[in-house]
Amino acid sequence: MNKLLEVKDLQTHFIMKNEVVKAVDGVSFTIYEKETFGLVGESGSGKSQTCRSILGLVKKPGKVVGGEILYKKQDVVKMSKDQLRKIRGHEISIIFQEPMTSLNPVLKIRKQIFEAFDRTDMTKEEKRKKSIELLKLVGIPSPETRMEEYTHQFSGGMRQRAMIAIALASEPSLLIADEPTTALDVTIQDQIMQLLNQLKEELGMSILLITHDLAVVAQMCDRVAVMYAGMIVEMTDTFTLFSTPRHPYTNALIRSLPNQKGANERLEPIHGAPPNLADLPMGCPFHPRCKFAEEICRTSRPELTDLTNTHQVRCHFLNKTVGFQGTFTPDKKQGGCDGENS
Amino acid sequence: MMRHAKKREIPIWATKPAFIVGIIIVVTAILISFFPQFIAPYDPIEVNSKAILVAPSAEHFFGTDNFGRDVFSRVIWAARIDLQIGVFATIVPLIFGSLMGLIAGYYGGVVDNILMRIIDILMTFPFTILVIVIMTILGQGMRNIYIAIWLVGWMAYAKLVRGEVLVLKNAEFIEAARVTGFSDKRILLRHMLPNVVSSAVVFAASDVVLCMLTGASMSFLGLGVQPPTPEWGAILNEGRAYIMNAWWITFFPGLFMAITGIGFSLLGDGLTDFLRTKGK
Amino acid sequence: MNGLNYILKRILQIIPVVFIISILIFLMLRAIPGDPARLVLGEKATIESIDAMREKLGLNESYIVQYGKFVKGIVSLDLGTSLTYQRPVIELLRSRVKITLMLTLISTFFSLLISFPLGYYAGKYKDSMFDQIVKSGALAAVSMPSFWIGLLLMILFGVKLRWLPVGGWGNTFIEQIRSLILPGLTMSLLTSALLIRNIRNSVVDISNMDYVDFARSKGISERAVKNRHILRNALISTVTLLLMRMAYMLGGSVIIETVFSLPGIGKLMVDSIFGRDYAVVQALVMLFAMIILMINLLTDIIYSFLDPRVKF
Numbered sequence: 001m002n003k004l005l006e007v008k009d010l011q012t013h014f015i016m017k018n019e020v021v022k023a024v025d026g027v028s029f030t031i032y033e034k035e036t037f038g039l040v041g042e043s044g045s046g047k048s049q050t051c052r053s054i055l056g057l058v059k060k061p062g063k064v065v066g067g068e069i070l071y072k073k074q075d076v077v078k079m080s081k082d083q084l085r086k087i088r089g090h091e092i093s094i095i096f097q098e099p100m101t102s103l104n105p106v107l108k109i110r111k112q113i114f115e116a117f118d119r120t121d122m123t124k125e126e127k128r129k130k131s132i133e134l135l136k137l138v139g140i141p142s143p144e145t146r147m148e149e150y151t152h153q154f155s156g157g158m159r160q161r162a163m164i165a166i167a168l169a170s171e172p173s174l175l176i177a178d179e180p181t182t183a184l185d186v187t188i189q190d191q192i193m194q195l196l197n198q199l200k201e202e203l204g205m206s207i208l209l210i211t212h213d214l215a216v217v218a219q220m221c222d223r224v225a226v227m228y229a230g231m232i233v234e235m236t237d238t239f240t241l242f243s244t245p246r247h248p249y250t251n252a253l254i255r256s257l258p259n260q261k262g263a264n265e266r267l268e269p270i271h272g273a274p275p276n277l278a279d280l281p282m283g284c285p286f287h288p289r290c291k292f293a294e295e296i297c298r299t300s301r302p303e304l305t306d307l308t309n310t311h312q313v314r315c316h317f318l319n320k321t322v323g324f325q326g327t328f329t330p331d332k333k334q335g336g337c338d339g340e341n342s
Numbered sequence: 343m344m345r346h347a348k349k350r351e352i353p354i355w356a357t358k359p360a361f362i363v364g365i366i367i368v369v370t371a372i373l374i375s376f377f378p379q380f381i382a383p384y385d386p387i388e389v390n391s392k393a394i395l396v397a398p399s400a401e402h403f404f405g406t407d408n409f410g411r412d413v414f415s416r417v418i419w420a421a422r423i424d425l426q427i428g429v430f431a432t433i434v435p436l437i438f439g440s441l442m443g444l445i446a447g448y449y450g451g452v453v454d455n456i457l458m459r460i461i462d463i464l465m466t467f468p469f470t471i472l473v474i475v476i477m478t479i480l481g482q483g484m485r486n487i488y489i490a491i492w493l494v495g496w497m498a499y500a501k502l503v504r505g506e507v508l509v510l511k512n513a514e515f516i517e518a519a520r521v522t523g524f525s526d527k528r529i530l531l532r533h534m535l536p537n538v539v540s541s542a543v544v545f546a547a548s549d550v551v552l553c554m555l556t557g558a559s560m561s562f563l564g565l566g567v568q569p570p571t572p573e574w575g576a577i578l579n580e581g582r583a584y585i586m587n588a589w590w591i592t593f594f595p596g597l598f599m600a601i602t603g604i605g606f607s608l609l610g611d612g613l614t615d616f617l618r619t620k621g622k
Numbered sequence: 623m624n625g626l627n628y629i630l631k632r633i634l635q636i637i638p639v640v641f642i643i644s645i646l647i648f649l650m651l652r653a654i655p656g657d658p659a660r661l662v663l664g665e666k667a668t669i670e671s672i673d674a675m676r677e678k679l680g681l682n683e684s685y686i687v688q689y690g691k692f693v694k695g696i697v698s699l700d701l702g703t704s705l706t707y708q709r710p711v712i713e714l715l716r717s718r719v720k721i722t723l724m725l726t727l728i729s730t731f732f733s734l735l736i737s738f739p740l741g742y743y744a745g746k747y748k749d750s751m752f753d754q755i756v757k758s759g760a761l762a763a764v765s766m767p768s769f770w771i772g773l774l775l776m777i778l779f780g781v782k783l784r785w786l787p788v789g790g791w792g793n794t795f796i797e798q799i800r801s802l803i804l805p806g807l808t809m810s811l812l813t814s815a816l817l818i819r820n821i822r823n824s825v826v827d828i829s830n831m832d833y834v835d836f837a838r839s840k841g842i843s844e845r846a847v848k849n850r851h852i853l854r855n856a857l858i859s860t861v862t863l864l865l866m867r868m869a870y871m872l873g874g875s876v877i878i879e880t881v882f883s884l885p886g887i888g889k890l891m892v893d894s895i896f897g898r899d900y901a902v903v904q905a906l907v908m909l910f911a912m913i914i915l916m917i918n919l920l921t922d923i924i925y926s927f928l929d930p931r932v933k934f
Binding site (some may be wrong): 460463466467468469470471474475477478479551555558559562563564565574575578582585586589592593595596597599600603604606607608611 | 642650
């Protein structure tokens, strides 16, 4: 498999008058051709800023302050605005979470699709044809009339489809989907996910899927990275992540999922709140919420360690977490409580 | 989440010094208006035929006008009248308009409907035009300026307060008070008023500027304060004939008016910011 | 409902408003103490002419008949005769309304010229030094008396530098434009300040919207992002505000025209109030009201075109 995108030690910080928020703090991962890579985490874990960094869309006062983002071996961070614009939309596209606010309310859908062809020398007729084709592809009925409408005339699901159509307009190799279904109804969510899966197969592109929803990951992704406080805490293939999660946070996330098989099992919320990124706790950022935290977790920050070739975990106690399973049993949880005194 | 942290940081920081400057200006202006006799070196209406149209000097800081009156003393004494216009022309509409808005919003119904329609129609017309039209009917003079501004000014407050009352009407604690069986009067004055009055007061802080400028404009046009009473707009009007060779008669009163206006605007902006951050 | 129907509907909605305003103006002359016929004709009028005027205004008849005659007068453009000028009021208005409209247009032009670049860049570079200066300037501009600014400009450019006339109205078109520059600039100051604030805040808000990032992610030029997305959306509230301000500028003409001795309808209003020329005052109030209603109508229509979300 060929590497498509390689993020190396990315650091995106928000530098303000009296504090620095390290939204992304040393993130590395690789996306291969034709795969779906998931980036999972709570809101504020830095996953959205990671994907914004890839397209140079970080809002002020945020800034990529370190690391490399290699797209087909070219560093996006060092690119000039002009070079970056050639990448945007043509090589890498993005779709956002809120279809309500991600489309311009005062421009017709047609104009917003046509924009994606700005740099081509297509004629108007060609643009029209292609737009209709795209809208059909994403399942918008009677595209000829609907493209003459405005966003407020579209339903939430239709808007998301329109956004996907625009993102696909110039046949990108990588589609970044930033929580594409969070704002939608459950039934529509599923439709959009299926659509993305189908488009990925048809067009042979890769998808970087950002989500807080592990169920979506299970359904969509080939490989996953779990983010916490601007760092990747665990990264592996989807199957391994669910069957043998090794980071306590991943484990807790999985346990907070409603279990389809054992419906009688209790859901477990993760206690505590995500940390303040401007003032991270010493040591492992997860230790205040971790059931296994010991002295070393409070003083020293663990490195992302190779467990196997394809499985990396950021935890001091890899030996302790061996027994983790996707469906966790109460007695094992008790065993882990020995180390907890916070 | 991050965006919030960002937004909350900047405004308080940036507006605080401006707010303090505003307070200093307003307090100074109020002090001047209370004690002009201690600051002004001359009698503001005393005519001096030996010092006509004298340029600013150590003796006459802001020069003298065509009657030899000391412009500095006139400008200082004028602060009293102009601030009076600004404050009184604001307070009456503030009280009356807020009450009307409170009642209209709380009771609703046909009267509220008609009242608001009329206010909507009238408020599309510029403030100045409405005041001038009323002045035409009433005739010239200070007293009529007040009446004209009062008649026009209350509408903005009524609209503002009514809007807030409509939102509050369905709030739980009002509902609770109503269910408990409190009288309408008690609910209106004890529960509603304290919650809606802050935005009206904040609006009033900037409204002072508008009222002061309107009063001065009327006097500038010759419709308000009559000579020789010192008033910034009236002094400017008198000095207008001499701008070719005595710029100081027009320059200084306007400068004082501008600084006072800026002071009240800064105060109003600061209050608005406080209200907004408090609401968050 | 389509756009044309919407416009028709809005025009129909204006009719009751016109009715109410005409009643208010009708009552205005009668609210002034004294005999309206004498008010219109002045102190020196003869008994016979007053009787004739009473007959014409229908003062001996019921209020309803009087109002009917009043409306008939307006519709047939018979607005009476000016006491001061001894000419039909309609003639007076015709020669002067052009000046005030030109003044309003010029200051609208100045307002746009000043506020768009300043507001856009203040918003784009939010909290920068430039933004702070622009914001302070806007605050100062709304707090200052316009007639003072006018006089200062007059002293500077008219008296000291002698670049522009200190006041009055020229004979040739070039002269006329030159004599409108200072008053136009003065009048535009307040409007510019309000527009700058609005544009700045819109640009700040809109730049934060996801659709701007999404547009950028398509790889379009920054210019297209600015024009098609940021400014296009900022335009909606700005144009609405500007049109509303045009009505207010008309009100400001009363003061500005007095400062610069421009013979427009604003100055005519002040002169007529002093000259107790009530026939003219009444006609002017009606004229102001009609122009303002037209502007409001125009604002609604333009708004509905600018913002597709408006439901007709």
